[in-house]
Amino acid sequence: MATSTDTGPTGGRYVAEFREFLEETWLGYALILPALILMGVIIIYPTLRGIQLAFFEASLLNPEQQTFVGLQNFAELLGDATFREALWHTVLLTSVAVSLQYLLGLGLALALKEKVPGAGLFRSLSMVTWVLPVIVMVIIFRFLTQSGFGPVNIILDSLGMQTAAWFGRPGVAFPLIVLMHVWRNTPFYAIALMAAMKSIPETQYEAARLDGAGPLQRFRYITLPQISYVSMIMIVLHVIFTFNNFDIIFLSTGGGPLGNTEVLATYIYKQAFQQYAMGYAASIGVVMLIIMMVFTIVYASLEARE
Amino acid sequence: MATETQSQTAQSTDRSFADRIDAWLAEDMSPKRALAVYAVIGVYMTFLLLPVAYMVLATFTSADFLYSPRLVPALGDLTLQNYVSILSTGLFQQYFINSTIVATSTTLLTLVVGTLAAYSLSRFEYPGRNTLLFSFLGTQMLPRVLILIPFFLVMFSLSLIDSLLGIVIAHSVLGIPLGTWLLKGYFDDIPKSLDEAAKMDGCSHLDILWRIIIPMSLPGITVAGFYTFILSWNDFLFVSILSQTAATRTLPFGLQLFQSQNTVAWELLLTAATITMIPVVVLFAVFQRWVVEGLATGGMKGT
Numbered sequence: 001m002a003t004s005t006d007t008g009p010t011g012g013r014y015v016a017e018f019r020e021f022l023e024e025t026w027l028g029y030a031l032i033l034p035a036l037i038l039m040g041v042i043i044i045y046p047t048l049r050g051i052q053l054a055f056f057e058a059s060l061l062n063p064e065q066q067t068f069v070g071l072q073n074f075a076e077l078l079g080d081a082t083f084r085e086a087l088w089h090t091v092l093l094t095s096v097a098v099s100l101q102y103l104l105g106l107g108l109a110l111a112l113k114e115k116v117p118g119a120g121l122f123r124s125l126s127m128v129t130w131v132l133p134v135i136v137m138v139i140i141f142r143f144l145t146q147s148g149f150g151p152v153n154i155i156l157d158s159l160g161m162q163t164a165a166w167f168g169r170p171g172v173a174f175p176l177i178v179l180m181h182v183w184r185n186t187p188f189y190a191i192a193l194m195a196a197m198k199s200i201p202e203t204q205y206e207a208a209r210l211d212g213a214g215p216l217q218r219f220r221y222i223t224l225p226q227i228s229y230v231s232m233i234m235i236v237l238h239v240i241f242t243f244n245n246f247d248i249i250f251l252s253t254g255g256g257p258l259g260n261t262e263v264l265a266t267y268i269y270k271q272a273f274q275q276y277a278m279g280y281a282a283s284i285g286v287v288m289l290i291i292m293m294v295f296t297i298v299y300a301s302l303e304a305r306e
Numbered sequence: 307m308a309t310e311t312q313s314q315t316a317q318s319t320d321r322s323f324a325d326r327i328d329a330w331l332a333e334d335m336s337p338k339r340a341l342a343v344y345a346v347i348g349v350y351m352t353f354l355l356l357p358v359a360y361m362v363l364a365t366f367t368s369a370d371f372l373y374s375p376r377l378v379p380a381l382g383d384l385t386l387q388n389y390v391s392i393l394s395t396g397l398f399q400q401y402f403i404n405s406t407i408v409a410t411s412t413t414l415l416t417l418v419v420g421t422l423a424a425y426s427l428s429r430f431e432y433p434g435r436n437t438l439l440f441s442f443l444g445t446q447m448l449p450r451v452l453i454l455i456p457f458f459l460v461m462f463s464l465s466l467i468d469s470l471l472g473i474v475i476a477h478s479v480l481g482i483p484l485g486t487w488l489l490k491g492y493f494d495d496i497p498k499s500l501d502e503a504a505k506m507d508g509c510s511h512l513d514i515l516w517r518i519i520i521p522m523s524l525p526g527i528t529v530a531g532f533y534t535f536i537l538s539w540n541d542f543l544f545v546s547i548l549s550q551t552a553a554t555r556t557l558p559f560g561l562q563l564f565q566s567q568n569t570v571a572w573e574l575l576l577t578a579a580t581i582t583m584i585p586v587v588v589l590f591a592v593f594q595r596w597v598v599e600g601l602a603t604g605g606m607k608g609t
Contacts (some may be wrong), residue, residue: 028430035423049456111346133540135558139579268451285452304328
């Protein structure tokens with residue numbers, strides 16, 4: 001930069017400025033280039049190829065041979081009962097898990113923001129579930145609920161209640177999946193919401209108190225509006241994560257029992273890597289992408305209106 | 307939203323109940339209120355930590371205890387045998403080493419590439435900058451399973467299947483968008499006047515990055531590094547696609563294979579799982595101050 005600031009004999013001020021502008025631009029691009037190349041190869045190109053694949057009949061066993069089939073894959077999806085089930089499970093899981101996480105996270109945030117001794121320690125401890133590898137969480141939950149000598153079954157047995165391999169139970173497996181999501185993600189909501197609550201100036205509460213507002217009113221008219229932005233972000237992020245999540249379900253139930261927990265992500269994986277139906281799998285991926293895009297656009301427009 | 311309507315209906319339909327709650331809550335930190343706070347925290351912490359604590363406890367007990375209808379081990383059930391067995395298993399050692407190499411290299415690569423990108427996005431003006439910024443974030447929205455198939459083909463044509471390098475590249479790219487975004491947030495907070503002053507002293511852009519920006523945003527770099535490390539350490543999906551032999555398997559994939567065998571040796575599986583979680587938990591414990599603050603505030607700023 002030092003060199004380009006002196007206006008040499010070759011040009012006037014504008015030339016020098018233009019040269020500096022060029023140099024800035026060039027360096028700016030150069031610095032971001034490694035990231036762009038990596039992302040281009042690993043994310044952007046595969047995404048475009050994935051979208052393109054959705055219009056082809058292609059097998060993973062013979063990826064070179066691809067036949068253009070137009071919208072046929074999508075037409076097949078319409079008649080595919082497993083796909084409809086998986087779509088329904090995905091939507092149900094996302095909405096139930098995200099609502100529960102938010103409400104529980106809100107409650108926990110209200111408790112954690114209190115200035116009781118030890119709250120800081122709890123804040124840190126609560127994040128442990130969030131850093132655990134998904135496979136470790138799955139092993140813990142499978143161990144706790146295994147048939148025979150799983151602790152949950154030992155307790156149920158001692159209470160004279162029914163015991164079972166709970167992840168293999170239709171009707172129980174799905175709630176267990178929801179429970180794992182809630183267990184894992186609630187602390188993150190709690191920490192984020194708590195941070196947002198703590199950033200509200202105490203004077204606002206003082207003023208409300210002077211006006212005679214009770215705690216519930218203060219929560220309703222001060223806390224809630226001021227955490228609404230963070231709340232929206234947390235909810236949107238987790239809708240996206242939950243909707244697209246693969247490993248929690250794949251590792252815990254694999255979509256079973258009897259397809260009871262099959263979601264779009266696990267169905268794609270099976271179609272692509274077990275049935276080798278690449279094109280068909282890609283078309284499911286495109287449906288997921290469209291749903292997420294619609295969701296994001298609706299969110300962005302809501303955000304813009306505020 | 308739900309809470310909003312709930313409290314509204316509570317107010318309109320049951321005024322006296324709301325009043326009573328209000329009156330009770332109004333006493334600032336009365337013993338009753340502190341007790342209620344502890345009760346909420348206590349119940350929730352039990353829900354969060356009891357499963358993990360029970361797993362860790364179980365790893366120190368013998369198989370005899372695990373397969374008995376008892377919940378609490380006696381002193382005689384305690385043993386370190388599981389750790390001895392699992393740590394002396396060749397495959398487990400291999401997975402652990404692979405995981406360590408992959409997660410460490412991923413973190414370094416992501417931080418280098420992400421820092422350069424974040425510096426570019428934070429300090430340079432050029433056409434397409436905003437588009438880039440938002441496309442970084444947009445990648446978070448993409449279903450990873452959609453990427454998976456062509457990703458596999460790309461890696462295949464680059465001969466990166468079944469290589470640790472391939473896994474490192476894949477994980478880095480997963481970490482780069484959010485890492486860059488987090489770092490950009492931290493870089494933006496550093497006053498530009500410092501850059502100007504350094505420029506006057508004859509510093510180049512890279513000098514500024516190296517001597518001013520990086521030292522001043524170490525907490526942010528730590529958060530981004532931590533985030534990338536756990537992302538890589540915890541990843542199952544991409545390893546399951548790329549790894550074909552034991553030589554490249556990382557712990558999550560190795561544990562999954564362990565788990566899917568018909569007869570599960572729970573005592574060993576739980577011990578392996580416990581060891582798998584130790585590095586991320588230790589890292590979290592060391593950096594938790596920055597991480598909790600960074601994710602709560604920086605993460606928000608990011609989006």
